[in-house]
Amino acid sequence: MQYRKMKKTGDELSALGFGCMRLPEKSGKIDEERAIAQIRFAVDNGVNYLDTAFQYHMGASEPLLGKALADGYREKVKVATKLPHWIVRTREDMDKILDVQLSNLKTDHIDYYLIHNVAGSSWKKLCELGIIDFLDKAKADGRIINAGFSSHCSKDEFINIVDGYDWAFCQIQYNFLDIKNQAGTEGLKYAASKGLGVIIMEPLRGGMLAKNIPSAVQSVWNEAGIKKTPAEWALRWIWDHPEVTVVLSGMNEEEHIRENIRIAGEAYPNSLTPEELGLVKKVEDTYRKLMKVGCTGCRYCMPCPAGVNIPVCFEMYNNKYLMDGAEKRGMLSMGNPDFIYLMQAGGILEGKKPAYASQCKNCGKCVKACPQHLPIPQYLNDVSKEFEKPTLKLLTKIIKPFMALERWRTMRRAGKKT
Template identity: 40%
Template sequence: MDRRSFIKSGLIAAAVGATAGPEAIAREAGRQAAREQRAKGILNYNPNMQYRPMGRTGVSVSALGFGMLRLPMKGGHVDFEQTTPMVRRAIEGGVNYIDTGRVYLGGESEQAVGKALAGGWRDRVYVTSKMPWWEMQSADDFEKFFDQSRRAIGTDVIDFYHIHMIMHCGWNDYVLPYRLIEKMERLKAQGKIRFMGFSFHDSLQLFKRVVEYTPAWDFCLIQHNYLDYEYEAGVLGPKYAAANGMGLAVMKPVRTGFLAHLPQGMKDALASTCVSKPDTEWALDYLWDMPEVSVAVSGMGAMADVEANLGYAAKARPNMLSHAEREALGAAVYAYRHAPGHIDCTGCYQCIPCPANVAIGYIFAYVYNNYLLHGNMERAMADYTVSMSPVQRGDPASSCTGCGVCMAKCPQHLDIPGLLAKVKQTMGK
């Protein structure tokens, strides 16, 4: 036995206890060998992190991804001094998936990634970024935007590159006419990106069309959480992506913070089956329970968020929820949907495109219903105005002309013009 093997056998024996027999030591040695074998193929492997296959890409990603959109701010700008230690602590904890985008935080998100990954940290993670079609003036902007992102991040290669926020207007007016998919394929052939994909904000029907348009997609990024069972791609989106061999990243697992600070009625519902967890852990566990989910991309605004999420991710497993936990989540959804004044919109987006470009499903399902429960007008208006641009999602309720075209399309048979008038009266626009 060489010196290295001797030391290793001693450490294994110590791990299982001084009085353990040969069988226990052998079992622990087998587990240790399995862990080491797994580590060989996983970037930035840490035994306290769980890893999952990213579809057909052949790489494994951490169950928790660091979303670089909701960073600590100072004077209206990213607080780089706070952000860099947070990102590096996440990497030390085994996170290997860093998600950013050209338009995040006025471009400062990509800069924050570059600063955090300087000095050798870049080699330990997969970096993503996104190409915003709505900022393009011509097809030539594609490579210009890509090169600007690479320089901001400080990398030659972007591992996972997205067409950002595909929705009906972007798909029809930019992605297809500008031949953006072919441009992505060219970047991949040149070795400038490793994997190509898209992020998505529209109906399940469009999601299916986008997935089926080309077998070249390696992955996608969708919004999903336990409240949004039917919203956008919904619960069927992950299954459809997985069935087509794609890796799946999920954004907004805590619904832009709503599921991290639940109203009392939803807290009571989750506690009804005597399972006790922090609000954020409930939300992340719902996603990690789904075998199709490769990585849950979570925004983290403080070091405490990083530490908490690393602790939750250490326990992440497919099919991890018990029957009682699933019942509790169902009770929480029921409490949300039966709040006084709740608009029974699932966010299925059957009603769009609207002739007046009103963002109907987003306004009902994501802005107004949230406001009814948290009661914070400032936060609601941020979701309504800052997070929604006319190009990306649509216009406010005040733009409704009352034409009624939407009513024939609504599976819930909602009086959409009447409800939009109610939103306008409440929100002021």
């Protein structure tokens, strides 16, 4: 296993991290025996960074990881989990939620604690509620060792959050199709320049860069002198970046775990040749030609006068048609593009006003600003037809009370502990 140093902490972390968002399931629940065996196998073979979150697997991921880390495994690893800021109403809520998470994980400290999926407006709200005081005190009393944040926000919002606190690390979505999307390459390099360790999520874009590869894309991969799977090329491309500390993989197949461990032991920074980098660039270009919308996520079209989150709308639209088996995933699945559209364009997690494609007023401002000269209003109409079916409003009515119930259950459990 290759290890990379977290600059501010000195920790030597495995280049491959085990993501606990997509653990193996049986009869709709986590297959505990298999999941624990997979996690322990990864740890036995050098993986020492394990990532979970409060709501993964409908709240079952943290407790499962707590069980997996019994029998001496807790001492071998660094555990990362996340504060679900969308259920935080007061400064006291932060402590209560953290205490529940410590109980879930059967530990007295979180090695790497993240504010989950934070963006500009939620960061501002959290600051007003006292998040900095919470992080400082939780670190001082040892419940948190290192503080960080995960984010899917724009580059500018990301940089503002990086500068907003003395973070040890951050977590971003990054792969060869997201070099300009979200934090992108500029955000990656900026965070690293500030001394932050950078954890990478969605290196395979939910699996779409690894499975059911379009024939046009596979033809390009076949041009390589040394044959590798599409997944290996995608992972090696990320590990080629010296700014990257850990790449998370939501591994739930034993074969994939073994393969990823092998690749992580070989894929060192700056190890790809110019020819190999050119091959990946050619694959990127081929994917973009296959996308429904040729949006690069540059955000020149923003802000939209009508409040539409144009880049998110197009990202979800493209993902739905490039993601293998998207139509087979449950509507409330974290990997379902329809659900992600609801949560992000619907502004549910951020507490914002909706930013749906259907809000477009066809003013034309975005068309003038787009470097790709895309007919954005026309594409937004397509997005609206694809995602905004009658079930959308129904689901919105269901999700909000569900999140309120989730918060109530958490606070009730925290109240019983005190």
